[in-house]
Amino acid sequence: MLRIQLAHSYFLRFDQKQWERGKPYPPLATIQVAAMLRRMGHEVTLFDAMLAEGVDAYADTLRDARPDLVVLYEDNFNFLTKMCLGRMHEAACRMVSEASGSGARVLVAGSDASDRPGLLLEAGADAVLIGEGIAALCELVGRLDREQDIDVPRWMSGIGGVASPHADTVATRPPNGMPPAPQLSGEAAWDLVDIERYRRLWEERHGYFSMNMVASRGCPFRCNWCAKPIWGNHYRQRSARDVAEEMAMLKRRFRPDHIWMADDIFGFRVDWLDEFAERLGELDGMVPFSIQIRANMISEAMAAALERAGCVEAWIGAESGSQRILDAMAKDTDVEHVYSARSRLGAHGIRVGFFIQLGYLGEQLEDLLATRELVANAAPDEIGVSVSYPLPGTRFYEQVKAQLGAKTHWDDSGDLAMMFRGAYDSGFYRSFRDLLHRQVELMQSEQGLGPRVYGEACARLEARWQALLASGRDHLRELGHVAAAEDC
Numbered sequence: 259m260l261r262i263q264l265a266h267s268y269f270l271r272f273d274q275k276q277w278e279r280g281k282p283y284p285p286l287a288t289i290q291v292a293a294m295l296r297r298m299g300h301e302v303t304l305f306d307a308m309l310a311e312g313v314d315a316y317a318d319t320l321r322d323a324r325p326d327l328v329v330l331y332e333d334n335f336n337f338l339t340k341m342c343l344g345r346m347h348e349a350a351c352r353m354v355s356e357a358s359g360s361g362a363r364v365l366v367a368g369s370d371a372s373d374r375p376g377l378l379l380e381a382g383a384d385a386v387l388i389g390e391g392i393a394a395l396c397e398l399v400g401r402l403d404r405e406q407d408i409d410v411p412r413w414m415s416g417i418g419g420v421a422s423p424h425a426d427t428v429a430t431r432p433p434n435g436m437p438p439a440p441q442l443s444g445e446a447a448w449d450l451v452d453i454e455r456y457r458r459l460w461e462e463r464h465g466y467f468s469m470n471m472v473a474s475r476g477c478p479f480r481c482n483w484c485a486k487p488i489w490g491n492h493y494r495q496r497s498a499r500d501v502a503e504e505m506a507m508l509k510r511r512f513r514p515d516h517i518w519m520a521d522d523i524f525g526f527r528v529d530w531l532d533e534f535a536e537r538l539g540e541l542d543g544m545v546p547f548s549i550q551i552r553a554n555m556i557s558e559a560m561a562a563a564l565e566r567a568g569c570v571e572a573w574i575g576a577e578s579g580s581q582r583i584l585d586a587m588a589k590d591t592d593v594e595h596v597y598s599a600r601s602r603l604g605a606h607g608i609r610v611g612f613f614i615q616l617g618y619l620g621e622q623l624e625d626l627l628a629t630r631e632l633v634a635n636a637a638p639d640e641i642g643v644s645v646s647y648p649l650p651g652t653r654f655y656e657q658v659k660a661q662l663g664a665k666t667h668w669d670d671s672g673d674l675a676m677m678f679r680g681a682y683d684s685g686f687y688r689s690f691r692d693l694l695h696r697q698v699e700l701m702q703s704e705q706g707l708g709p710r711v712y713g714e715a716c717a718r719l720e721a722r723w724q725a726l727l728a729s730g731r732d733h734l735r736e737l738g739h740v741a742a743a744e745d746c
């Protein structure tokens with residue numbers, strides 16, 4: 259039996275925007291792996307960075323846990339982890355160095371590690387597990403358990419799918435990712451998480467408590483900017499009964515008010531959702547939940563099935579109001595799908611959020627105006643706005659690689675820096691984002707404000723829009739795109 263410490267490096271405190279937002283979730287993938295290792299007979303502890311003070315707190319846990327092996331296993335379901343943020347990369351390197359300095363063997367897995375294993379290996383990791391890395395992890399843990407003083411070259415010998423100076427071949431991430439491993443099934447190690455700490459923070463900030471779970475891993479679609487370094491285009495869905503039973507268990511044990519389904523695409527089929535709803539009914543296990551789903555999957559039948567299952571909020575990757583930009587992204591949806599999804603979900607009482615992306619390659623002022631129009635006309639309940647972010651391994655990254663400067667990753671999720679030559683600079687997109695948010699806030703508050711105050715607020719907002727758009731036209735003129743500027 260080995261003493262194994264599971265950890266991850268997403269410190270909410272290192273991400274100012276998310277700290278202020280105050281909606282943290284436990285590291286689901288990390289505790290799924292913890293449960294699997296425990297089923298293999300090992301003694302497992304967890305360092306949960308999410309609510310920790312910093313890396314010094316991690317060093318303290320090493321002294322108490324004295325692990326034989328540290329597995330820094332990032333939460334693949336946390337979209338912020340998928341962004342490979344600079345501050346978290348630095349924290350991961352420091353944690354690896356602390357763990358290695360304590361005498362433990364160290365393995366690392368996650369999106370960032372799969373994309374750039376070099377600095378983690380230099381910091382002292384024995385190996386980086388590429389992709390989900392479960393097969394390699396099980397083999398390495400088994401070998402170490404049988405021979406605890408095995409030297410590293412023999413430990414790594416013949417193992418596929420790892421990056422290590424000691425491996426026979428240095429693995430790199432396959433362009434199409436790896437299928438989700440079947441070993442990661444069953445209940446996650448929820449007992450290792452300080453759930454009450456999460457509950458306190460949620461209740462203090464929002465007056466309710468939300469937990470997370472997943473019904474699937476991966477996504478079969480191919481939007482060409484989307485980072486899917488772990489599973490590529492593979493998709494594995496759990497049975498509807500299994501997911502319903504987990505939700506019922508979470509409801510009995512932790513009494514959450516809400517659940518965030520962290521799937522890239524939740525539900526997928528109406529018959530799956532109906533079976534899910536039926537089993538939840540039998541178990542009295544229903545908890546209101548939020549999902550992410552594609553606009554072109556929201557048929558009338560799907561919207562009704564989501565409502566029956568207890569879905570209260572759906573986030574859609576609307577991205578842009580310009581069909582030209584959606585096509586350039588290989589999004590494989592039409593702007594019309596976004597409108598119809600919004601109205602069908604709304605008719606079933608489901609709140610709708612749009613993810614919006616600004617600054618995609620080739621986007622011009624007319625495309626931005628189409629996005630403004632989409633938000634104004636479809637009137638989502640909420641929006642999340644980002645600028646296009648070229649992540650290694652994506653087709654989009656290859657398209658803009660030659661334009662990238664020294665900065666290749668955002669420091670934190672509020673960074674919003676343009677890292678390639680878009681039509682405008684970061685400041686313009688930040689202002690555009692702020693005005694889009696203001697527009698949605700204003701539409702949401704229309705009834706409370708009354709017609710006169712609402713009308714005045716709309717006029718002030720329109721003046722701010724016009725000032726920003728004028729600055730955008732000036733910017734295009736400076737670049738010599740006079741015709742484009744005048745067309746808009």
Ligand code: SF4
Nearest residue numbers: 477479480481484522
């Ligand atoms: S549908 Fe969503 S998760 Fe799937 S490739 Fe497109 S953006 Fe990525």
